[in-house]
Amino acid sequence: MKNSSQLAQSEKGRRQAKQGVPGGMRGGGKAGPTGPVWPILRRLLRTMQPHALILTGVVLAALATTVAELAPPWIIRLAVDRFILEGQTARICWAAGGLLALALVQGGVDFLRLYLTAYTGQRIAFDLRNAVFRHLSCLSFSFYDRARTGDLMSRVTADVDVLNNFFGRAAVIVLTNLLTLVGILGVLIAWDWRLGLAYLGLLPLIALGMWAYARRVRPAWRRVQRQLATLTATLQESLAGILVVKLFGREAFERERAGRQSERVLQANLETARIASLWMPYASVVMGVGTALVLWVGGQNVIAGAISLGTLIGFATYIQMLLRPIRQTGMMLNVVMQALAAAERVFEVLDTQPDVQDAPSAYPLPPVEGRVRFEGVSFAYDAEAGAEALRNVDLEAAPGETVALVGPSGAGKTTLVHLLPRFYEPQQGRITIDGHDITRVTVQSLRDAIGIALQTVFLFDASIGENIAYGNPHATQREIEQAARVVQIDDFIQSLPLGYGTPVGERGVRLSGGQKQRIALARVLLTDPRILILDEPTSSVDAETERRMQQALGEVRAGRTTFVIAHRLWTVQQADQILVLRDGQVVERARSTPEQSAHQALVAAGGLYRQLAALQFQTETLGAEGGAE
Ligand code: ADP
Numbered sequence: 001m002k003n004s005s006q007l008a009q010s011e012k013g014r015r016q017a018k019q020g021v022p023g024g025m026r027g028g029g030k031a032g033p034t035g036p037v038w039p040i041l042r043r044l045l046r047t048m049q050p051h052a053l054i055l056t057g058v059v060l061a062a063l064a065t066t067v068a069e070l071a072p073p074w075i076i077r078l079a080v081d082r083f084i085l086e087g088q089t090a091r092i093c094w095a096a097g098g099l100l101a102l103a104l105v106q107g108g109v110d111f112l113r114l115y116l117t118a119y120t121g122q123r124i125a126f127d128l129r130n131a132v133f134r135h136l137s138c139l140s141f142s143f144y145d146r147a148r149t150g151d152l153m154s155r156v157t158a159d160v161d162v163l164n165n166f167f168g169r170a171a172v173i174v175l176t177n178l179l180t181l182v183g184i185l186g187v188l189i190a191w192d193w194r195l196g197l198a199y200l201g202l203l204p205l206i207a208l209g210m211w212a213y214a215r216r217v218r219p220a221w222r223r224v225q226r227q228l229a230t231l232t233a234t235l236q237e238s239l240a241g242i243l244v245v246k247l248f249g250r251e252a253f254e255r256e257r258a259g260r261q262s263e264r265v266l267q268a269n270l271e272t273a274r275i276a277s278l279w280m281p282y283a284s285v286v287m288g289v290g291t292a293l294v295l296w297v298g299g300q301n302v303i304a305g306a307i308s309l310g311t312l313i314g315f316a317t318y319i320q321m322l323l324r325p326i327r328q329t330g331m332m333l334n335v336v337m338q339a340l341a342a343a344e345r346v347f348e349v350l351d352t353q354p355d356v357q358d359a360p361s362a363y364p365l366p367p368v369e370g371r372v373r374f375e376g377v378s379f380a381y382d383a384e385a386g387a388e389a390l391r392n393v394d395l396e397a398a399p400g401e402t403v404a405l406v407g408p409s410g411a412g413k414t415t416l417v418h419l420l421p422r423f424y425e426p427q428q429g430r431i432t433i434d435g436h437d438i439t440r441v442t443v444q445s446l447r448d449a450i451g452i453a454l455q456t457v458f459l460f461d462a463s464i465g466e467n468i469a470y471g472n473p474h475a476t477q478r479e480i481e482q483a484a485r486v487v488q489i490d491d492f493i494q495s496l497p498l499g500y501g502t503p504v505g506e507r508g509v510r511l512s513g514g515q516k517q518r519i520a521l522a523r524v525l526l527t528d529p530r531i532l533i534l535d536e537p538t539s540s541v542d543a544e545t546e547r548r549m550q551q552a553l554g555e556v557r558a559g560r561t562t563f564v565i566a567h568r569l570w571t572v573q574q575a576d577q578i579l580v581l582r583d584g585q586v587v588e589r590a591r592s593t594p595e596q597s598a599h600q601a602l603v604a605a606g607g608l609y610r611q612l613a614a615l616q617f618q619t620e621t622l623g624a625e626g627g628a629e
Contacts, residue, residue: 025332037218037340044343047128048167051120058120058172058320066179070187071101071315074153078189080308113172119259121168129160132349139353141423145381149240150233155349158228159342166339170332177325177332184318186227191311199318202290206326209282217275221334222341231261239625255551272334279330287326290319356422364445369399370530370561372420377429379419390426390591391584395577399530402574403565404598406612407581413565416581417533419452420563432530446567451529451560453535457516464493465500467519471527483522487552489515490607513537514545521556532562536571536623546570565617572599 014137048055079095123284133156181203189196238245238254245254300311372395379390390412397403406412419426422443431438451471459467468483469475480500484490494513496502504511511519517537524532528535534553550570566572578598580588588607592597602609 064109075316077310077314117172125164127601148233150236154229154232162342170335218337220272221338241561283326365441370398379426401576402562404575411581412584451524453520455535483525487518487521488548489518536567
């Protein structure tokens with residue numbers, strides 16, 4: 001985390017961002033207030049620190065370039081005053097040779113300067129990209145609930161790329177130009193202090209233009225970046241949800257939505273172009289004024305004998321040399337302003353603190369038996385809004401027990417199981433595992449003890465074997481196959497031509513929902529957790545898959561404390577405990593006894609469970625009851 005912590009240093013930004021997801025990450029198109037420039041710039045420059053050695057090389061090369069650039073007018077002045085006007089032909093040849101040699105040296109130094117700068121830019125971009133992604137991967141669920149994936153992606157790629165442009169190009173050009181401006185001043189003062197004064201008179205005009213320009217172009221760039229991020233987020237959503245789009249025939253709507261957003265990007269870009277286009281005319285006028293003044297005042301001075309002809313020509317050449325820095329300054333200000341806007345967005349991510357973190361004195365959870373207790377647990381997703389998703393929940397699961405959670409949709413079942421691995425932090429009450437308060441142990445060790453198989457299974461674009469071994473990359477092929485056998489998917493995988501090496505995902509084999517579920521179970525099994533959280537699929541499956549799933553689940557649950565969000569009759573019949581939730585509260589509960597299962601007890605009680613069971617398991621009753629022991 002070296003770089004990430006180095007980068008995440010602005011205390012103020014940190015405090016601001018800590019409250020949750022900064023508005024910008026929701027991908028809103030509004031350009032918020034822009035922060036002060038200096039702190040961002042300082043922090044950006046601090047990211048260069050690890051590359052100090054190469055940067056010293058860059059500065060030396062920039063100095064050498066400046067000297068090589070400033071020398072020719074001096075040589076010309078010498079050639080005019082001493083050699084040409086005095087008719088020294090041989091010496092003119094020497095002066096010409098000197099100019100040629102300088103040009104060659106400048107070429108070589110330029111190569112070094114440009115390559116080293118590009119190298120530094122790429123390295124810094126690399127570090128930043130990694131730091132942002134590393135940080136993103138540490139952020140809590142509550143952050144992802146509110147952030148838009150596309151917007152985050154654009155921060156890791158597009159914004160970091162802008163910073164690459166800043167470090168890899170703009171920074172050194174700005175430095176070289178500054179050196180040139182100061183260098184010219186030095187030479188002119190050395191020649192004649194009046195020339196120096198005349199030159200200094202031009203600088204405020206340039207500075208004024210730069211200031212006015214920067215003030216306008218910075219918010220404009222910020223708008224461009226925000227609109228671009230919103231466009232990325234919109235496209236990402238449309239493409240990720242293409243199935244739904246097509247299903248409801250909303251292609252035209254999505255096209256129009258993306259088109260509108262693209263139009264906003266266009267307008268924002270055009271606005272920056274309008275501002276940028278004003279810069280060159282302004283610079284040309286300033287240059288024209290400067291050159292005319294030089295000729296007018298300088299010419300009179302030469303006639304009066306106050307300065308030499310060579311000095312006037314040298315001075316005029318220097319004034320012409322200003323054109324490049326001025327012209328580039330406009331462009332570079334663009335890049336710098338763009339970089340500031342991008343840096344704000346990148347730092348915003350880095351400054352966001354995860355809600356769930358290790359306590360300062362956190363210790364690793366030792367091996368546990370799996371006794372889980374919830375004591376008076378209350379939780380609201382938005383603590384300020386106050387609507388509680390869970391209210392005063394108490395429960396105790398003995399090691400190895402299966403607890404089935406039942407209730408209407410939105411009752412809080414998922415929320416309840418998500419509190420156990422600390423995806424979210426309850427506002428009241430506490431949760432313990434074998435007596436260890438889960439907020440006192442390290443998050444990593446807590447999650448190591450818990451396995452989760454969710455209803456929607458996410459498979460990575462990798463082989464089946466790699467997907468199964470995702471939670472335990474050191475698992476051997478034998479262990480992977482063993483896990484697959486337990487969940488009844490080994491024979492199917494073996495029947496594929498590439499077996500465990502078969503790719504899944506876009507370019508690979510298409511798996512059914514039931515197969516994906518079993519792969520997810522095998523994945524959990526490989527991590528050998530003491531505590532298991534299962535979210536049963538709601539969709540009905542054919543009898544054969546159902547039978548296999550039941551067998552798989554039975555094997556996986558054995559010896560583990562298991563929480564199941566139950567949708568199947570078979571599961572509730574097997575449960576040691578059933579909790580019925582409604583509106584975030586446990587409204588009914590029962591424990592199996594040798595005489596009566598929890599399911600039977602709750603059906604007999606005739607409350608909400610009975611109604612739910614009648615509705616939910618109705619279709620299954622006939623077929624499944626026969627299959628269940
Ligand atoms: P269940 O799993 O029983 O269907 P949930 O635990 O998913 O219920 O939801 C309980 C309540 O919390 C619901 O009112 C739901 O709208 C709300 N909720 C669930 N997830 C979030 C979230 N990520 N952010 C805000 N509210 C949420």
